[in-house]
Amino acid sequence: MPDRLRRSFFRKPADRLAADLLGQRLVRAHRGHRRAGIIVETEAYLGTIDAAAHTYQGRRTPRNEAMYADAGHAYVYFTYGMHHCMNVVAHSADTPEAVLIRALEPAEGLEAIRRRRPKARRDTDLTSGPAKLCAALDIDRKLNAADLTSSTRLWIEPGHTITPDRIVRTPRIGIDYAAEWTEKPLRFCLRNHPHLSRPAP
DNA sequence: GTGTGGATTATCT
DNA sequence: GATAATCCACACC
Numbered sequence: 166m167p168d169r170l171r172r173s174f175f176r177k178p179a180d181r182l183a184a185d186l187l188g189q190r191l192v193r194a195h196r197g198h199r200r201a202g203i204i205v206e207t208e209a210y211l212g213t214i215d216a217a218a219h220t221y222q223g224r225r226t227p228r229n230e231a232m233y234a235d236a237g238h239a240y241v242y243f244t245y246g247m248h249h250c251m252n253v254v255a256h257s258a259d260t261p262e263a264v265l266i267r268a269l270e271p272a273e274g275l276e277a278i279r280r281r282r283p284k285a286r287r288d289t290d291l292t293s294g295p296a297k298l299c300a301a302l303d304i305d306r307k308l309n310a311a312d313l314t315s316s317t318r319l320w321i322e323p324g325h326t327i328t329p330d331r332i333v334r335t336p337r338i339g340i341d342y343a344a345e346w347t348e349k350p351l352r353f354c355l356r357n358h359p360h361l362s363r364p365a366p
Numbered sequence: 367g368t369g370t371g372g373a374t375t376a377t378c379t
Numbered sequence: 380g381a382t383a384a385t386c387c388a389c390a391c392c
Binding site: 208210218247339 | 387
């Protein structure tokens, strides 16, 4: 079993986990081949109090059930009729917080990633968005509710240690309907990183 | 380089 | 029936 992040790493509030996931390595294995990228951008969704979260006010549906699992599971959902997005469940079972993975720096399996992203003109277009990276790493609802601490298909390995001065916080992307939660600085980026979904000031 | 609108359908109300 | 934690193409500067 490869070295990977354990349950205890994920058992913390989503905003702390969002910062701690920066610099770690997301790995997708399929038939003995690896695709991987370094996490460079995340967003925290703070559970039942967060008007932008799928679990706002305790909503619990078949789609978001994985957010109620223990920390360290994946929550993968389908949206806009054509895209998948991947989250890492935070905190603990029945406390439905999660971290959306928004961008990666491609690190392994570049040929396979490029095949999955035929419209990308430059390498910085390959995984610079939550749906782009799911397409690139072939992450879809088959992996919803996968346990990242034991899955043979999807996990996270320890990467670089990131010091706080290299992290920029901004409001979340695509949230314009969540009242006071719209502007909270819950997006976490590696400062000036070329693979961000959008530049962070 | 920036801004706008269309794609496309599972999911929820 | 309306919406969506998005992406891409194309117009315009």
